[in-house]
Amino acid sequence: MRILKIAFLSVILSVVSCNDNTTAPKENLKTKEVVAEAPTSFKYWKWIAVGDKESASSIEKRFSILKENGIDAILINTNADPKTLSKAAPIANKLGLEVHAWMFTTNRPGDSIAQQHPDWYMVSRSGKSCFVKEDRPYVGYYQWLSPSHPEARKHILSLVEGLAKVEGVTSVHLDYIRYPDVYLPVGLLPKYDLKQEEELPDYDFDYSDASVEKFMALHHKDPRKMENPAIDIEWKNFRLNEIRSLVNEAYEVVHKHDKKLSAAVFPYPEMADHMVRQRWDKWKIDMVLPMIYYNFYNEELDWIGYATKQGVEDLEGKPTELHTGLFTPKLTPEDLKKAIQMAKDNGASGIAFFDDGKMTEEQFEIIKNSKE
Structure with a gap:
């Protein structure tokens, strides 16, 4: 919601996988699943990673801490591995926590299947492919698949379905469901010694063969030959619609398995449109968790x-819930208290907290007290 997760965030933080190799006690693995407690009217979420070698006892200990400190739902990153999720979900359910299966979507770092297909990857206007390590924008784990490539799309949806089949899961949670940042949050630009006052060729995607050919079939013009593709509305809208249609297909997949669809998104739709080709108010989706990390944008609280x-x-009249995402490492307990109230006062259905493993006792105390 991992760079960050900002979901971009992505751009500054990496996902941490847990590698506890202890053998899990049998009784923990066979815990009878129970229905999670009914969520409160204002839900608290937490993004968290679980490694494939982490023991059941370690998972239960970490989940228990979250439950005891007021968390209602957890977004579990298992690197889209249903087996690991199947181990973690019953433990969370037993504790009364909702489970949301968090996955990297169009950005698929380390995807062994995708890496066998160089033509699946997005390409910049300057001709650089996300398949090539040295040519990736910003960071090495920016390995973006093209939603316009039919096999890449099929692969992504197969991962969605694999998670949706797991018992005890409430939703599949799409992170990095977008294009690479054509504009970084202004607070991150100094890190890369960049000025982005226009759409720069190295950060403008997707000029892959699959994308260009699909666009040309619709609009009979080649974006590679445009003098200024940034002002071509059809070209921009095409990419917005490629993400939209992928989300809509994922929605049908998860609902077929009686699950919901959620996603980590950029702060609000117009901004997401401008920065990463992500117009999430037009999606068919149950819940969105906009990452409102104000300090990334040099904004005030x-x-x-x-x-x-x-x-x-922007979501008025739609069934989609909005849960505000907060970047807690930069929030003092007092500012966290104010931020929670701001989200409540402005219509959020809940709050999602990031980052995994960095919550302080003082912050947890604010969260617990805000529920009373």
Whole structure:
């Protein structure tokens, strides 16, 4: 919601996998699954990673801490591995936690299947492919698959379905469901010694063969030959619609298995459109968790309320819930308290907290007390 997760965030933090090699006690693995407790009217979520070698006892200990500190739902990153998720989900359910299966979607770092197909990857306007390590934008784990390539799309949806089949899961949670950042959050630009006052060729995607050929079949013009593709509305809208249609297909897949679809998204729809070709208010989706990490944008704390309200208003009349995402490492306990209230006051249905493993006792105390 991992760079970050900002979901971009992506751009500054890497996902941490747990590698506890202890053998899990049999009784923990055979815990009878129970239905999670009914969620509160204002839900608290937490992004968290679980490694494939982590023991059941270690997982239960970490989940218990979250439950004891007011968390209602957990977004579990298992690197899209249904087996690991099947181990973690019953433990969470037993504790009364909702389980949401978090996955990297169009950005698929380390995907062994995708890496066998260089033509599946996005290409920049400058001709650089996300398949080639040295040519990836910003960071090495930016390995973006083209939603326009039919086999790449089929692969992504197969991962979605694999997670949706796991018992005890409430939703499949799409992260990095977008294109690479054509514009970084302004607070991150100094890290890369960049100025982005226009769409730069190295950060403008997807000029892969699959994408260009699909676009040309619809609009009979080649974006590779445009003098200024940034002002061509059809070209921009094509990419917005490629992400939209992928989300809509994922929605049908998960609902076939009686699960819901959720996603980590950029702060509000107009901003997401501008920065990463992601117009999430037009998606068929049950829940969105906009990552309103105000400090990434050099904004003040009250921007959390502004961005929450903007997203809520853009979703008016739709069944989609909005849960505000907060970047807790940069929030003092007092600011966290204010941020929670701002989200509530501006129409959010809940709050999702990131980052995994860095919550302080003081922050947890604020969360617990805010539920009373």
